[in-house]
Amino acid sequence: MSQLLEKIWRAVDPSRLRALLMDLVDIYSPAGKEEDIQLFLEERLHGAGFAPRRQEVEEERYNLIVPLGRREPRLYLVGHVDTIAAWDLENYGAREENGLIHGLGSADMKGGCAAMVEAFLALAEVLPPEQRPPAGLLLVVGEEENGDGSAAFLQSFRPPWVVIGEPTGLSPCFAHYGYLEAGFTTRGRRIHSSLPELGHNAVESMLRVLLHLGRDPLFDRAGSRIAYSIRELTSSQAGFVVPDRCEAWIDLHLPPRYAPAELEAAIRAQTRAAAQLIPDLDLEVQFNFAARGYDLGTEHDLARALEDSYPRLGLDFACDAFRSHSDGNLFYEAGVKPLILGPGALEVAHTHDEQTPFAQVLAAAKIYAALCLRADSL
Incomplete structure (x- = not known):
């Protein structure tokens, strides 16, 4: 040979x-x-x-x-x-x-x-x-x-x-590594941008959600083995208005023996907790793709x-x-x-x-x- x-x-x-x-x-x-x-x-x-x-x-x-x-x-x-x-x-x-x-x-x-x-x-x-x-x-x-x-x-x-x-x-x-794709949608109330106090800014809500998730030890880049990357962040675009919709997509790469379902459950728990901290939060979470x-x-x-x-x-x-x-x-x-x-x-x-x-x-x-x-x- x-x-x-x-x-x-x-x-x-x-x-x-x-x-x-x-x-x-x-x-x-x-x-x-x-x-x-x-x-x-x-x-x-x-x-x-x-x-x-x-x-x-x-x-x-x-x-x-x-x-x-x-x-x-x-x-x-x-x-x-x-x-x-x-x-x-x-x-x-x-x-x-x-x-x-x-x-x-x-x-x-x-x-x-x-x-x-x-x-x-x-x-x-x-x-x-x-x-x-x-x-x-x-x-x-x-x-x-x-x-x-x-x-x-x-x-x-x-x-x-x-x-x-x-x-x-x-x-x-x-x-x-395994993989989990997470999608987040926040909804707000549209109003002219000169009167933001009368609306509800979906982008601000999304940023607060992402900051809340980022404080979890699971997503601590120095200490966690999970690779967490915000891939996309987009909002409704209609001129000089407070945006009433914002979407974020997150890529999560998991160590070989970490079950995607376990991470999905942890994220859902964190977003439920976020609802107690962020005023008037209207949040939808979806997981479109997972691989072990x-x-x-x-x-x-x-x-x-x-x-x-x-x-x-x-x-x-x-x-x-x-x-x-x-x-x-x-x-x-x-x-x-x-x-x-x-x-x-x-x-x-x-x-x-x-x-x-x-x-x-x-x-x-x-x-x-x-x-x-x-x-x-x-």
Whole structure:
């Protein structure tokens, strides 16, 4: 196995990988509009001798499912091809500077997608079809919105393991935070802005609610492990008036073993208490989405494969928990074990200066190839 892996690693082509990543970043593929990038990847994979199959998600939107060999995959490499919308449609494309690939999606997660495709190209170059391990490549749509691509896949397939290439800086994440989305609406009484004492300001009520929640130890950033972020704050807009409606949306990322229902109950209790402190409070609370976290531990063959591979690649093997929401939560709920592992860093994802080190993308391709070789034992 060691000699075979070394041969496959030598087949990983840095120039081919760099060109592929630059091409992927240059293709604009916000969630809901992924057809161009899927057509590009489909053509590239066909040209390399693979037989990618389209799985329809909705009209003109589809996943690509690519078996490595002739056997039913027991491990899938999973990459989402969609990104958030561009900050600037004139300046979202790829550029390389000092070993960093900049551009929309370079970290989240076109770097991971490119590395997965390159891993498959190297494996196919070295191994004839009858000797290839039972692995597959899954390129999904819609992760940045509602995960509809992965949800469609899970309606038909339940492999034992998936490896999802979200940006982890190559730290293997066998544990994953849970997620809870909370929505708050306050209502007031509209009046001309010159007579605020005759109205009721919904924005002021919302600010008092948020300050009340922020004083709870659960949301103390220094002491709590819950990541609490006010994502949106909007109010009714009707000229020079006291606003009669305000909405806030909050993202909450929970440690792996913290139940979302437990946090929801705590927030509901806090908002009930707020009603006793804030005059004339009219508040509605809703929880539209929740996902459990998980911790798979490291007593399995994938962890052992990484422990063997990382020193040979000059990398430290140090596991972590993935803090963001991802399709990993969907796979786990469906009974599939997800490992989150990819190049790039969460800190730069969804920012104006998204970037990923090319050295990490190259290492990721070799890591993914090593994991595919272990698929038989899963």
